[in-house]
Amino acid sequence: MTRAIVLYHSLFGNTRAVAEFLAKGLERAGIEVDCLSIDDVDINQISNYDFLAIGGPTHILRMSKPMQEFLEKLESIDLRGLRGFAFDTRNESRMNKKSLLGLENSAARRIEGKMKRMKVRIIRPRRSAIVEGREGPLDEDVQSVFAKIGNEIGKAIV
């Protein structure tokens, strides 16, 4: 059976909810999924999965500090060729729209960049879920959008 792991960091629960929507979509495609906080995962187990998704909140235009520290630890593990996807939560703010290079400022962009440097094969472009303010709630469409993404990824990796 194809196995996926969805890892998240979340201060207020919004990114955890997005991770769970994604996991549900994967499960509906027949994938066996573990959905875990970065605090609870044994990084030595990650290479046993067929697919890895990582998501976190956008903090000061970048990924959160705990996510940055987690990804630094992850660099010690050989993840070459593992299929992956990055996501985040953030506000719908003008500040996020464009960096100097014309790219959006989001945790997902940084996470995806790190995953690529670890030679994880990104199989779907990063995606942001929009929250209101710091604590949420999430935009109404987030549940259906991420369940659909999970389902589509699931169908592609079986």
Ligand SMILES: Cc1cc2nc3c(=O)[nH]c(=O)nc-3n(C[C@H](O)[C@H](O)[C@H](O)COP(=O)(O)O)c2cc1C
């Ligand atoms: C310290 C801090 C800095 C933040 N900086 C940004 C930011 O630069 N851009 C943005 O869109 N949202 C920013 N936010 C809002 C977060 O993205 C939002 O709190 C998060 O997506 C909620 O997810 P969570 O419930 O999983 O923690 C910030 C929030 C905090 C607490």
